Amino acid sequence: MSSTAVAVVLGGVLLLVWAARSLTPYHDPREPFLVPPKIPVFGHLIGVLANGTGYYSQMAERYTAKAKDKGGIFTLPVPNGKMYIVTSPSMIAACDRKAKVVSFSVFVVEFARRILAGSSHAVDLLNQDLKEEWEREGKEIGLRQETMRAMHKSLMGENLDVMMRSVMKSLLALLDEAIGEKEEVVEKPLFGFLQDFLTMAGTNFMFGEENNPFQDKEVMKGFWLVDRCYTSLGLNVRPDLIAKEANRGREKFFEAFRKFYANPKALEQASYIIKARYQANRKHGVSLEDIARFDLGVCTALLVNTVPAAGWALCRVYSDENILKELRSGIEAVVFPDGIASAKEKQGQVIKVNMWQVTDAFPLLESFMKEVLRVESNNASARFVLEDTMIEDRESRRSYLLKKGSFLGMPSATVHGSEAAWGSTAKEFDPRRFLDRSKKISPSAWRTFGGGNALCPGRHLALNELTSILAMMVLRYDIEPVERGSGGGWKMPAKGAHISTSILTPAKDIQVRIRSREEVTGLKWDLVWEVDETRKE
Template identity: 25%
Template sequence: MVLYDIAGTLHIEELWAAIIIYSAIAVVLSSTVLALALWRIWRFTVSPILYPTDPKELPYWIPIVGKDFDVPNPRILVLLEHFGDTREPFTLTIAGGQLHVLTNSKDVEDAYKNTSSIGFDGFVQAMMRTLGSSEHCINAMFSYRPHSPHENDFPNPLKKPLGKLTKDLHVRQLFPGQHLDDLCNKFVDFFDEFLVLEEISKMDFATEKTSESIVVPLRMWTSEVFIIGGQRAYFGRLLEDIDPNMARTFIEFDELGWQVLFQYPRFASRRMHAMADKLVANFEAYYGTPKEKRKGDAWFVKAFEHEARQAGLDTHDIATMMLPVYWAIHTNTRGASFWMLAYLVSRPGSMAAVRSEMALAFDISGRVNFHYLNDSCPQFAAIWSETIRITAGSASVRYLTADTVIGGKTLRKHNRVMMPSRQLHFNEEIFGQDAHRFDPERFIRNKALLKGSSCRPFGGGTTICPGRFVSKIAVLTNVALLLQRFDVEFAGSCPFPRFEEGKPSLGILSNKEGDNPLIRLRKRTLPV
């Protein structure tokens, strides 16, 4: 009987203990929910009333951390609808940091003009850290001021720090002139060598090979062509010898590169960092090779290394600095060529018009004159302009060094400002009610569109991409040679690829996974 009483007492004590525990959990949960609800009401209802000049913020549920912008990423056009399409500045909180987004072309123009409180250096330095640059490297890039122009052929009369002088080096290499011509001729040499059936057949993804035709996946093929071509134009063949698979590594890195833009911590972007580390290791091997064994490198590569060594950067530091250069060389050209060919192949009439227009660009030996393509083919140029207008997904990012009023809203110091170009390109007031339709003729009917503030595929302001000239010439040259040598058609039935708008982009949008059309290249009989 006593045992039963003891057992009953223990059972009651356990029951009471369980009740207390569950009650405590319920109190904690209800308190948390209440606190979260009160915080959300304060943050997204009361605060906007009290501070009407602050940009409206996209609501989220996790304080401090903010919105998870992993895939799928909210599209800017969808966010505009959320805010009533007022095109006022709005705010996103991502990984604990605030990002002000500008979608009005006048606001974007004002931001580009403001160099006193909206800076680019902070973003560059953050990106350098993300990609593995040491603090010594970052400090040297923004404090060392090259002062010995007699040691090379690039003066620095304003005594700019190397981080800013680097842009001038890019401009010297990439703006119209002898250095750009040298670079473009390297692209011509590569395409001339590579765009033959025998070379294309060596690629491991090529299928249905015959003596007259071949089938390749358009995305992978254009990517490898432009990565290897750009690599040779800038660095010669040495990088291919160091790592024959470097192009594949870069493709994987590039698809995850948006994580650099949003400064994802390493633990949340392990795959991207793994690919970045492999690319940096290849550049360490490249710069560890004696200069006399590096053949065919571009002027910029030599000039930057000279200045970087003078600044005290070691081989690893220089390698980390070359990764964003390599990235910039390839990310847009491989995407632009993919979409341009996709549009041309789906429009045989446009392809025939381009072939006719570009006929005089080829000499009797079949070598292409890239100056003629760039300057004397208005239909071809219009197709290029429309391709990058409709496929650009890039965004410019700046840092606020002081509270700044733009568009009637106060953007707060230490936050970032993002200016996505894509939504500007679909402004129906500028591009018409058919802004979402591919229509190259719009740039022939209205040449002023290219100079307007709503057409910014390469960014704007003082940081507009200096590579815009070589990108256009390289893509036009590649497409022209391809159409001159081959009849091109889709292989089998495949819908037109869709844009991958679910992921942020630093340049041209990718295609949705699975939307990778196959194309058949068939030798053409060239007119005598």
């Protein structure tokens, strides 16, 4: 080899070494221990892009023993930054205590910028006071804080009960339309059926049936295209080129919601939460255009986890004859106090199903649904470190430095599988796990709906909706897979990856046969939410 060639090769090697070092930030010994990537510099970034939030859980499982030795947190270096991954409930609690600087707010802003494509004015409003210091400093409440306050108020107490009455009406109407009491067998892709059914049911009770933009099937199609293309849209680099179809779908969504807000009657018929969000946005000078764009976020929160959660719940219950029988018997005991045999005497009559009463009298139903959410949850509660800060694990008494500008993730799959938090059966599916309502679950161990000051305001709505769907399906229908596994049971599909969704959809849908139960054929149904105030906690 000539001296020139040698010089070129050596120069190239030195350049690569320099690039690797310049792209890899300094690791302070006070930070959580470092897990180097298998592919230098870019390995962890590639892992996240390829596997979504599941990558954090994969890494946590791979390094669980080391993570425990180091206090339940470790560092993944990425180009020009680092990611801290938290694996223990006690360390999650430590992060939640530092919520002002280990912040979720940055992700709200970036979501609005990259996915909702908000204007610079609207994004700037959301970007104000990231450390949530407005009250301490005597300032007026900002847009981000006021919107969250409005959402929490809208989804609690009497406002939640009012919403649930609309949910019941919408679910029943759409279920009857999709399946009804057909005597013949209906064959459908399970998750696809639930996607169509729950999208319409959810947006009907949220925006009002008459003017619901999702009545246009192209809007529904556009919304789900956005969900499937989060990674490419989230890059926010020429989405018209790198995510053409999803970008067109997003624009179709925006156009439909612009028309919605241009119609005074539409807003008048919408739910309390939509009106409250509208008022908060208008108070802070947000345009109708941006309000329409922000509703893509509302629909994302409403639908993207509810659909797969309902699907996996149905898979779990119909693939297990024992739990199906137990859930069915418990629901029937409330709906038919004289026994299921009495249903034959009520042909043509309206049977009222009060889901508040069913859930109250038969707690196994809610416990089952919570356990589905526990074992299926795959989110990584995301935070951004706004300034250098020390966090302390009160159990281990270890302290760690978190560097400004770093990402912090708390993968729920890891915490939900923690024996320290859930006992020796942590990795098993136990439908009775949540039966003892007096036993409080640590917020740092139960992360399906996030936690800390980023706890999902719609968690009660989501759980109530899911238990209602499950109850009505179990009560009214039999479901079986078209294709069975080698042992004759359900053949469960592998899950797809997603960069942000908590409950993952299957990589391939499950084709199922749905038929009305003979015992309840011919009955009419009234699904309601009637609260017994003397029993309400």
